[in-house]
Amino acid sequence: MKNNLLELQNLSIGFNKKSLFENINAQVSKGMIIALMGANGAGKSCLLKTLAHLIAPIGGDIKIHDKSINVFSSQELARFISIVLTEKIQVDFLKVVELISLGRSPYTNWLGDLNNSDKKIVSQVMDQVGVFDLAEHFYSDLSDGQKQKVLIARALAQQPEILILDEPTTYLDIPSKVELLKLLQKISKESNMAIIMSSHDLDLIESKVDEIWLMGKDGSFNIGSPENCRSTGLFDKHFYF
């Protein structure tokens, strides 16, 4: 039985043709929440950007529904995968609802006009993420936690099968971190969406994710459930000395 959304086969990643991490093999199926962990500079961001097709892989292949990622157009990929990045968005006078509506752009016409079903989806995701009240606010006026939620809503508006988040909890205080993780759990359950996120908050995410991908300092790519990682001593090996 093959129902893999995403499959990484001997994937090598890196920037500017220089390899950073090699031989990654993994599968992602529907509704899974995966935490990507590893030391700073291990290549977490690089892997996530490669999965979202923002960076080309150095070697190996990424398969989407058993077809190579290269056969898809960028618009088709945008409907399959969406991403929340770490980079800060500096834009004045852009309303939250306008920013989230941009998430519909892989589906809209050449002017980017939303039709009724697009508008319905935008209000649905605003509701789901809990930013409905902020719709008419300017994005630049929001707090970090609110901004993160808005960016997640924008990614959800793309109606992807896989949602990728690069360190979504980094700039948040502890209550907001917990809230955000619960939100991601809810989204994955409600929409049966696979979620891959990088994080350093081991203690917080442990109870909320199905699988941990660990990019080791020794170049090994380890996969396991949180309990498994604990019991086999993987965490100890890679996070404590």
Add this chain to the structure above:
Amino acid sequence: MIFKNILLLILILLLAFFLLVYGETGFSLEPSIIWELRLPKVLVCMFAGGMLAVAGLLMQIFFQNPLAGPDVLGVSAGSSLFVAFWMMASVGFSQTFLDWGGSMMSFLGAIFVFSILIFFVHKNMSRVSLIITGLLISSFASSGISILVNMSQALQLKNYLAWSMGSFRNVTSPDLPRFILLSVAATLPVLFFIKSLNQFLLSENYAKSMGVHIKRIRVIFITLAALQISVVTFFCGPIGFIGIISPHLARQFLKCSQLKILLPAVFCIGILLAFVAELIIVLNPTWSISVNAILGLIGAPVIVIYLYRQRHLSV
């Protein structure tokens, strides 16, 4: 917000009408003056001002840098240097050859500077460093120009100095159709990329993740901006500040960043700035002020105010 755009349009029409019936010599409805002198001037103001403003907007979105603009990043200066070189080097050729060659050189100069800037951006140069690099490109080009001026003979020098002051009055009515044709060709295509520009507002990576074909769109944006800047530079000389401040004034006025609404407003504000400069010149005929002097007096404080307001943000 549509209402505010209409307001801008009305202002433009009023000023255009005034500049048609009033000139340095006072009110006059003499057809030959209106058709031969004032109409070309008004049309050049409209296209040149609007185009510079749109070029500034394209550059600010493309470089993700609120301080980007045709003059600040050295594109105008690069374009000028190439034109100056052409003017000095191409003595004795026919006028048509001079004109088309000059337009071409102007465009190549702009593209050349853009290529340098994009190279640095790809090497992860910070936004502030990029601005400084642009200013350095500008002063490099100015040095080049002044050396060319020193080497050249009196006749070319006169041509060149008149052009290098920057003015909306250099285009004579026989040249007007060509100017308008090139302007429309440089500006109209931007309308087809409103959606991509909106997606670019967030960042290049986000635009790509939403299905924008980055390599293609990059070439298109840069070609259009270079075309706009080079048309203005070739016909009017280097004109400063309109490109960098129009997008800020438009956003501030509309409180909106949606390109569908912002783009027309930016174009209109560019026109208004050109008109205001021309109006001040017309109202003070004895002083013979240059367009760039007036734009500098308006533009520099606007940028400082913008920077002051954004002081808590890292650029």
